[in-house]
Amino acid sequence: MKRLALKTLTALLLSSASVSAFADVTLLNVSYDVMRDFYKDYNPAFQKYWKAKDGETVTLQQSHGGSSKQAMSVVNGLQADVITMNQAPDINILAERGALVPKDWAKRLANNSVPFTSATVILVRKGNPKAIRDWKDLARPGVQAIIANPKTSGNGRYAYLGAYGWALKQPGGNDASAKAFVGKVFGNVPVLDTGGRAATTTFMQRQIGDALVTFENEAEMIAREFGRGSFEIVYPTLTVAAENPVAVVDKVVDKKGTRKQAEAYLAYLWSSEGQTLAAQNYLRPQNPQVLAKFAGQFPPVRTFTVEKVFGSWDGAMKTHFADGGVFDQIYTKK
Amino acid sequence: MTFLAKRYSVLPGFGVSLGYAIFWLGLIVLLPLAALILKSSELGWGPFWETVSAPRVVASLQLSFGTAALAALINCVMGFLVAWVLVRYRFPGKRFVDALVDLPFALPTAVAGIALTTIYAPNGWLGQYLEPLGLKVAFTPTGIVIALIFVSLPFVVRTVQPVLEDLEGELEEAATCLGADRWQIFRRVIFPATLPALMTGSAMAFARATGEFGSVIFIAGNIPLVSEIAPLIIISKLEQYDYLGATAVAVVMLMLSFSVLFAINLLQWWTSRRHGMK
Known part of the structure; x- marks a missing residue:
């Protein structure tokens, strides 16, 4: 317990300390351990896309850890704009405890909110x-x-x-x-x-x-x-x-006023660039055209x-x- | 209860320093423990008992406390020997060996766990020779004991060492003059003087070992009912968002540790009285 609380505290301190003063908007993506590699590729791609579309610079922060621990940190107040997990119960818990997302969060995005x-x-x-x-x-x-x-x-x-x-x-x-x-x-x-x-x-x-x-x-x-x-x-x-479901954390984005950016951040996962990056990280994309392009590395199963x-x-x-x-x-x- | 009576000390500042000391202990030690017990009380007695009497939980508690006791016992003997060598003999590289003792304190426990697993795994440096002899260390309770011995060794050495150092040589000289042989001197003079420190050190080693997670988790194998330690049960309950269940197991561990420490303190008090010290 103590250790967990300490970790959460450090995570909070770290994330608040590293907020860049130059950026217009900062999004925090709370994710699980092995997604590190994918978002390392995806975040710069989204930044470029958003800059071209909206002219706004978005700073993206990542927090990685064991999935249930990460979800619980968000329940306990870690200010995550989006949460990207590897199973639905880790997002359901946000609806159950503290109503951070609506119960039907999965319905809000295509493929049951599972981009890959x-x-x-x-x-x-x-x-x-x-x-x-x-x-x-x-x-x-x-x-x-x-x-x-x-x-x-x-x-x-x-x-x-x-x-x-x-x-x-x-x-x-x-x-x-x-x-x-x-x-x-x-x-x-x-x-x-x-x-x-x-x-x-x-x-x-x-x-x-x-x-x-x-x-x-x-x-x-x-x-x-x-x-x-x-x-x-x-x-x-x-x-x-x-399945790797994703969701915007409503309570946080409404407080921070970052809903527009957070929703765009997740929606872009379904773009052909987002899907291609997923495929390059050996995650099976939902988009059939992208999947077909990478058919060599994804044998039909x-x-x-x-x-x-x-x-x-x-x-x-x-x-x-x-x-x-x-x-x-x-x-x-x- | 004489200490409650107001007594004047020659040293000023008693009231203020006592106040700060108690405030500090309360903040750092008692507050989290009180929160733990309070949280577990939300569960109610029935579900609490159901949680802590589940076969997996009972087996893990037995394993954690059994391996910790064994590790403390082994360290009691070997730690005393190390302290003895460091105090009584001069040899080249003594300072280095002395510093080596503290290493388990300094090393992150997860690193220790991975290092031990690398050595004792069936394809490891030592494991590959032990395996053909039918000795399985990594991924069995034996591995757990070894990890616990590693992390708790400094407690015994560092509590016994200063006591051995302060032991006056005159005592032993007097014993020799009175006709005691070496074994008698050790048994009747040196050992009783160091026994309280040895017991404190072992108790601390035991307490440290019961809750150890980082170093054990890699070497244990974590098979339910066989090599699953109690802290892992707590972690897996947290993974299922069962915070109440996790605190229930934690409270039981706390109670058990506390009663063992209390019993050792009693024993210590009894032996020091028996040997007429203080």
């Missing part, structure tokens, strides 16, 4: 020595899978939901069989790292496990960091689409959204990841 997605994929060692082709192979005895902790990481949650959803859609699949299946998969997980990046370290640096379940765009980061020849990507026959298979994100969170939920039962009811 990623797919949850399986990474295997070079040459695929354990012949892992699909989710079912992760449940095989003798296979070790590295998955981030679904309790503490969005990446882990998507991995879990991907495996569960796949099992549900198999012939004769139902909740009981899916539950048994994810139980077997997590029985093969030797280390539950707290975040997606930590899981990557365990798999690549420590060389533990035969497979790593993570986002497609994280796989690209690994390729840049560790070399393309060090692993292979396996696309499951059916997987979950990791059958995906489902969390809403489609689990009804709603909040429902999935409650059923699967709350204390005593299905994920806990994997470990406690053996």
